[in-house]
Amino acid sequence: MKDKVLRKLNILADAAKYDVSCSSSGSSRASKGGLGNAKSAGICHSFTEDGRCISLLKILYTNHCIYDCAYCVNRRSNDRPRATFTPAELAELTVSFYRRNFIEGLFLSSGVLRNPDYTMEQLNTVVRKLRNEHRFNGYVHMKSIPGADPLLVREAGLLADRLSVNIEIPSELQLKRLAPEKDFASVYDPMNLISREMLASKEERRKYRNAPRFVPAGQSTQLIVGASPDKDYSILKLASGFYDEQKIKRVYYSGFMPVNEYDNRLPVLTAPPLRRENRLYQADWLMRFYHFRYDEILDEQHPDLEPSIDPKLAYALRNPHLYPVDLNKATHEEILRVPGIGVRSAKIIVANRRFGKITMTHLKRMGVALNRAKYFILCGELLTGTKTLYPEQIRRRLAGKKDMAGKQLSLFEAAGTDLNQDKPSSLING
Amino acid sequence: MFKQERIYTYDGSLDGLFCVVFRAFEDKVSPSAIIPRKAGYQVPLGEILPVDTVSSNAQRVWKKIIDRSDQKNARKISVAFLSERPETDMLLWRYLNKLFTHPYGDYYKNMLDEDVYEITQTARRVRMEVHRFQGFVRFQRTRDDIYAAAIDPDNDIVQLLAPHFKGRFSDRRWLIYDTRRKYGIFYDMQQISIVALDDDSFSLTSGNIRQNARAVDEDYYRTLWQHYYDAINIKERKNDRQMRSFMPVRYWKYLPEKDR
Incomplete structure (x- = not known):
């Protein structure tokens, strides 16, 4: 037994x-x-x-x-x-x-x-x-x-x-094929x-008050990334539709694991596309907690997330006219769009400006990723030399980092959370 | 504000620390160090004043905290106190000094102030550990049908685990024991009490309860769990670094899935 x-x-x-x-x-x-x-x-x-x-x-x-x-x-x-x-x-x-x-x-x-x-x-x-x-x-x-x-x-x-x-395959054509x-x-x-x-x-x-509850934690779905030729743009569009229309709580992205290698309908991969999966999670986070629309993160001209930089940074580099953001004056929404600043830091910045000027010391203490943020903010003083950089120069500096693989998860960590939770944890605040 | 400095010692309790604060204000002598009188404690050179814990004085400090801020903030202070980082006592002193003397009524909310920020962070770290241990506690059933678990957290959090486990396992007796601080909480299906046990009740290497006290099928459930832990892992996605960052090695010793 x-x-x-x-x-x-x-x-x-x-x-x-x-x-x-x-x-x-x-x-x-x-x-x-x-x-x-x-x-x-x-x-x-x-x-x-x-x-x-x-x-x-x-x-x-x-x-x-x-x-x-x-x-x-x-x-x-x-x-x-x-x-x-x-x-x-x-x-x-x-x-x-x-x-x-x-x-x-x-x-x-x-x-x-x-x-x-x-x-x-x-x-x-x-x-x-x-x-x-x-x-x-x-x-x-x-x-x-x-x-x-x-x-x-x-x-x-x-x-x-x-x-x-689970939807599994992000387009109907591909689903029917597989x-x-x-x-x-x-x-x-x-x-x-x-x-x-x-x-x-x-x-x-x-x-x-006592009527029965129907799935109190909502519904979720999962799709496989890399088993079909679907682009990140259509994946995010699909996910965004799930969040808006079906009110899905979470969409999970699963990097394709070649489990049935003999099936020639499937692509041949040496390893699961973990980098791409991670970028999709970051983009998903941007939609759910940073108020980005899917078509701000990607569009028909840019249908795939960049492997070497995170999607918020990519957005900032494509939209240089929105920066620098003055942390002592800007709205919460504008601050949320600064690369390197997380949900918690943005909240602290806005709630505490009445006590005085926000300075680099404060940002460092809060754990803002200054290596990225410094190119996009005004904060009393701007770090010398960054003002004159063009987006391409910033991209080279930030994408060239050899530890990018390790930095990938910083979006989750900055939110003080882990994948188990549907939202950045509020329980540890205050 | 205070011209003189002095080293204070106290009994290691929150009330004791509040009495240090009370005494410092009364004498207008600022602490240069605050040291709990725990086994083997050491005190730097200087003028030393051991402070006795007087409950009415502690109460007055407690009341002042609530007057100057609110219940939630008072709770934050008591949680931050459970942090066992040695700098926490002085941090609490600096923070309370600001809270009691600053002219702005809501200065305690000013996260731009280093001490306010640090107190918040300290309480946050302690609560984070409580949250982690809501997951990392591992019960074993005894022959008397008590579910018993050993823990060894960084901070003195065992009492903060009580409400969670009482809510979850209200229909069985259970025990959670801190093997380093040598006390624990015991729930008898009515209420929770603080208990101290014999030193050999738990193995200090595995957290196991004594073999002759374990229910007969405990090894079986432990094996099932270890097999589950291995089966659910995807080898092709190995990411040891991430696993260790979520579940630091220091927490492994009482986890059956990590003890092999």
């Missing part, structure tokens, strides 16, 4: 690892006297050697699948060890990990067994067991199985904190259903 569960865990965690999302934030469940609660800030319990956060027990219900998508390791034509949990095993595993504080909750996904409805019903059974039999009140993220009956999706939405439907059994409708239909239900539940709760 114990060996059986260990074997299933090995197979089904390994098969789940390509799903990027592990966020446990955005949902706040108070304890009800049973087991568990959910914190709106999200908590990381460990970090794997690839640097990703472990927040949830991320696992598949089964890795059997009736589909044969080119990019997926679990496609039916692959010869791999297969396994399926029983709902009871999976619920008990989750609770035993949770009680030891290994995890924040469960992220339950699955290959498609028999048909979408059957699979979705199995996932619902697992979470129903957790909620009802184990009185589990912790965080649950469920994958909505494409093609499942709306009634089953609705039930899932009432059981889970978050639902997600996953002939899928189309955009099979992704957009459940997404729209979820966002409609969320809206309805919010309305209900305005009238009746």
Whole structure:
């Protein structure tokens, strides 16, 4: 019995690892006297050697699948060890990990067994067991199985904190080429259903305080970067549409891992495009926390993010007429657009100008990345020699840095956050 | 403002530090150093005054903090105090001195002032560690069905973990024990109390509870977790540097997934 569960865990965690999302934030469940609660800030319990956060027990219900998508390791034509949990095993595993504080909750996904409805019903059974039999009140993220009956999706939405439907391939043409059994409708239909239900539940709760909550942590999606020839511009446009129309909480970008090298519909890569993935996350951050529109970050003439500099810096260099920004006078919005200044620093600058002039000493103390910011600000005095530089000279100075690879993550770090959280942490302020 | 300087020592508690502040104001003698009287403490040369902790004096300082700022700021001061960086005591003195004497009522919000900024940062670092340990605490079940965990954080934060774990695991008894500071918090399904245990209750290398006290299936769950940790990793994306920056090596010793 114990060996059986260990074997299933090995197979089904390994098969789940390509799903990027592990966020446990955005949902706040108070304890009800049973087991568990959910914190709106999200908590990381460990970090794997690839640097990703472990927040949830991320696992598949089964890795059997009736589909044969080119990019997926679990496609039916692959010869791999297969396994399926029983709902009871999976619920008990989750609770035993949770009680030891290994995890924040469960992220339950699955290959498609028999048909979408059957699979979705199995996932619902697992979470129903957790909620009802184990009185589990912790965080649950469920994958909505494409093609499942709306009634089953609705039930899932009432059981889970978050639902997600992965778009995987950023354009329909490419999706149909790589996953002939899928189309955009099979992704957009459940997404729209979820966002409609969320809206309805919010309305209900305005009238009746105890009306049930539908996916209180919202929905997310994931797309694979580099498996198809789609440009960054169309990826950002797609993501921006998800944020505006489907009210998606997070879009995850997953650098393509060549898992099925024999499939000649897929590009041949020596390594996953991690740099590009990181630039997309930075651009995504700019849209969500720095109030950039997707078409300010890229346009038809500049359809790809630059590998050597971050997208905010690229924006500044393309728009020299907007700089320098006088930190002692400019608006919050203008300061947010200065390369090297993060959300927290921008807030501190604006809130404290009434006490005196902001100087370089203050910026340094706040952790502003002066190596980038200094070319774009007025701050009492301007650093000598920077005033006369042309954008191309600045680009050469900043892109030439040999430690650019290490600096890539500074956008996340500046926001005082990690990938587990949906937004820069406010809990550590004040 | 104060013409003379002197070295103060106190008992290591926040009330004790407040009494130093009280005494310094009363005598109009500014501290050149403030040193907690912990085991093996050393004092530099100079005039030394050991201050006793008098609860009514501490209360008056506490009340003054709230008068001059607000509850939230008072809370920030008490959190910053838990930082075990040696410069924190003097930083708190400089900050409280400014808070009590500055003519502007909201000077405590002035982040352009170095000490105000540093106090905020110090409290932020302590809260960051609390947040980290909400994730890094690892419970093991004992034969008596108590979930017990050892921790060894940089700052004295074990009590700040209480509300989180009480909210989460209200239906079992649990214990979180700081093996360096040799005290912990115990929840008995009613309330939380501060406890001290025998030195051999936890292994200081692995954080494990004594073998004869562990529930029989603990090793099994530990193995499951270690396997999960390995299986969920993507080898082709190895990024050791990032892993270590989020989970510094000093925190590994009580994490089963890192102890092999």
